[in-house]
Structures are given as structure tokens and as C-alpha cells.
Amino acid sequence: MTVAQALRDATARLAATSDTARLDAEVLMAHALGCTRSDLLLRHMTGEVPPGFAALVERRLGHEPVAYITGSQEFYGLDLTVSPAVLIPRGDSETLIDAAREAFADATPQRVLDLGTGSGALLLAAATLWPQAEAIGIERSPDALAVATANGRRHAPHAQFIAGDWTLPNWSAALGRFDLVLANPPYVEDAADLAPSVRAHEPAQALFAGPDGLDDYRALIPQIPGLLSVCGIAMIEIGWTQTEAVIALAQAAGLTAKLHHDLGGRPRAIEMADPRNKALGKADLRD
Template identity: 40%
Template structure:
């Protein structure tokens, strides 16, 4: 079978299964199975292909397994990150956390940064690479997630100060972090999620009680943060700004920035703690 024929057939099956980008996914699956990149696949439509694992990869995608878990990689902020089912698939909207943090740090300098719930490490590792001089700690309650983050740090040659296995700050060494960043779990219900997310990604990293606000409340109530950091930047879900802002306000945090994506959807909120508010007033 010619490569173009396989891609056409696979794309039709993927479309019938409800996959959003069937042709693109078919091309990426073919590239992965053949050990090539997508540009090679596009430029060799007449190439004769044996199965080479193509059918097994296609079955996995037809079952709605995320493409990133099948290929073991996902691009984030222009870099390739290793991913597996122990971590969330990095998303484009999370890049706005990086953008806001870079602006806060003016692109670099001697900053201490804590990435809470680091998962694959995509936020903290990217900041370590993009902001020379900053010292980054990656924290997660999942040891398996920390292994993924460590693998990515090694592959991307990022200098990470510490990898900390802890549920929030219980086992975190006592030190001052000037900037805290987090993409916490904030999904309230699974009903509207696509099967790729609902059935495959780690639920501990997706779902939160209290209508999706539980982790925000834990962060806001944490005195370790409120007396040490200069700013906290969090990702939020669509339409969550009023509720998240209210939670942080209960504990004296002040919202200083809300960053939107290109669709004018608020993706990140930046808060400063009560002691910083007092110094500025």
C-alpha cells in the first residue's frame, strides 16, 4: 500500500470515530510508526509501506487514546516534552502561564521559582530555559510525574534546583520562593470533556472538588505562600475568574493581572499576597 493511501484510509476511520483532526493525526501516526517526521511523510506520498505497527497505532487512536500518549511526546513553547499517562498532556493555553511569568521576572534574573503540581515539568522547565539565572523547584505529589519531569529536564538540559515529592508544601524545604506558578486541577465535572481527556489523563491532575475550586482554596489559604512569595500565577478554566478571584480575596490576596488568550478567554490570574499589598499601599 502507498503511504498516501494508508493516510487517506486512516483519516476516514478517525473521522468516523469522532477525532477532531483525522488527517493530521493519521500523518503523525504514520511518521511515528516509520521513524520519520511529518514533513517526510508529506513529501513521500508514493512510498510503499508495510504495516510497521501502523494498524496497532491506529487502533489506539480509534479508541481515543491521546496522540501524545501514543507518540510519547508533545510540543510546548517550541520544545518537545516527553509525556506518558502519569502526566497531563501539555496544552497551548498553559503557555500563557509561562508568558505571564516571564513578564513578571522581566525575562530573567536571580529569581526563585516554585512550580506547584509540575506534572511533565513543562512550565517550570520552560521558565528555567527562558529566564537565565532563575532557580526553579518542581513540586508534585506524584512520584511518577516527577520522574517524567526529571526526564524532560535532562533531555532539554534545564538546570532545576530541586524536585520535591510533596502534597503541596508539607515536605517542601523551608525557603522563600519569590514567584509561584501552578496549573492546578480545576475541572468540576467530566461530562463535557472529550474521551481523550476523560478516559486517559490522570484524574488527580484534572478534577477538583468544590466546583473546581478546591486547589485554589488550598493555595490561597497557605500561610507558607502568603508570607513568602511576591506573586502567584495560576491557570484557570473558562469562566472561572470571578470565583477564583473571590477565593483568593478571602485570604487577603489581590488580583493584579488577568491574561487572555487570542480568543479573549482569561487563562491566567496573577495575585500578590497580603503582606505585599500592605507594602504597596
């Protein structure tokens, strides 16, 4: 059997469990061959099927995410290592970086903080945009912290990843204030109907936040004013039904709020700032 034939067969089998069956098959084949997907399509279609490919397909048939099978996921142009210890970075989360980039179009954040950094995706994207900024990622899971640290060594060696948990007293006492605070906290309702690839494989502590998905926002947002510099902003990811609730929490904490949509037009991030920062959405920092 050639690679092309194996891809057709795998696509037919995966169609029962994946909406991206052909793409999944190609990514898994490229991984088994140790080449890029482009090289696969251009140079390997008539070659022999590598012996490990069948086992990879079986794992995907069991709803294991492709990113966990291959151990990598792209985010904002960065090839990140991922494992079941961390949430798989989604393209929709790039909205936070795009919105921050717009906010700091005429300035440079000097200090950046990522709360619950997971794989390090948000912090490392920011650190590559603003390499001169001090970049700190906080993570409570030791296994996730190890993944983020490894990604940091590859993409932004100056970034710091440290243990921290915003639900504990005095967790931020020694951190100081930041021009940009990023966070993609857990925001899924405990009883949400999730795909098996998500509920059965991705870390629950990075997904679920109580019956209404707001528990972590309630704990985190009141602490944001104490983390922001005078002209700082926070960019917080939300679920698409949570706009009003999260904006209300921001306003209760004395913060102004601005909504950003993802490329699909869904509510995706809330930008927060001290009301004294008159240029919400257009940060005014001194380099």
C-alpha cells in the same frame, strides 16, 4: 498501498472520533516512520506504509490521545516526554509563561517554583527563559515525578524535581520564598462532560477538584503568601468560568489579582501578588 493512500484511509476512519483526523494520521505516520511530519510530507508520501501504523490508528480510534501514543508533546518549543501518568501539556497553558515573561520584562526571577509540575512543562519553559534562576518543581505522584525528572535532564539539568503535596502539613517548610510561583492545579468539576480521550485516559488526580472544580484552589491559594518573596508573583491557571471565584479566593488570602486571557480570548490565568508589590504585572526585582 502507499503512505499517501494510507493517510487518506486513516483520515476517513479517524474522522468519526477526532476533530483533527488528518493531523492525527500524519503525526502517527511520522512516528511509525521515525521521521518528522515535515519529512513525511516532503519525502515519504510515495513510500511503503510501515507495519506499525495500523496499530497506532487503532489506538487512536479507541480515543487514546496522540501524545500518549507517540510519547511526546511540544510545549513552549520544548519536546517533552509524556505518559498517562501526566496531564498532556496544552498550548493554552503557555499563557502562564507569556504572562510571567511580561511581568519580568525588566527583571529576572531568582527562584521559580512549579506546584504540581506533572510533565515539568511550566517549570522547564521558565527554566529555559531564565537559565540562571533556581527552578524547583513539586509533584505528589511518583510516576509523574519520574516523567518530569527525565524531561528536566533533557532540557534543564539544573532544575530540581522533588516530591511534595500541598494538601499535607508543613509541605513547604524547607522551600523558602520565590519570585515566581507557577501552578496548573486540578480545576475540572467532578461531573464535567469531558471528551473520552480526556476522561478515560488522562490522570484523574490532575483533572478533578470537587463538585465545583475549586477544591484545590481553596487548599492552595491561602498558602501562596507564604511562598512569595516581597516582589514575587504567582501565576495560576484557571478554567474559563472560574475567574470570579479564584479572584475572590486570592483577595481573601490578602493578594491582589490580575486576569490574563489565552490566545482564544478565554480567561486562563490569574496573576497574584502581595499588595505591597505595587507593580503587579510588572515585577520589580533586583538582578
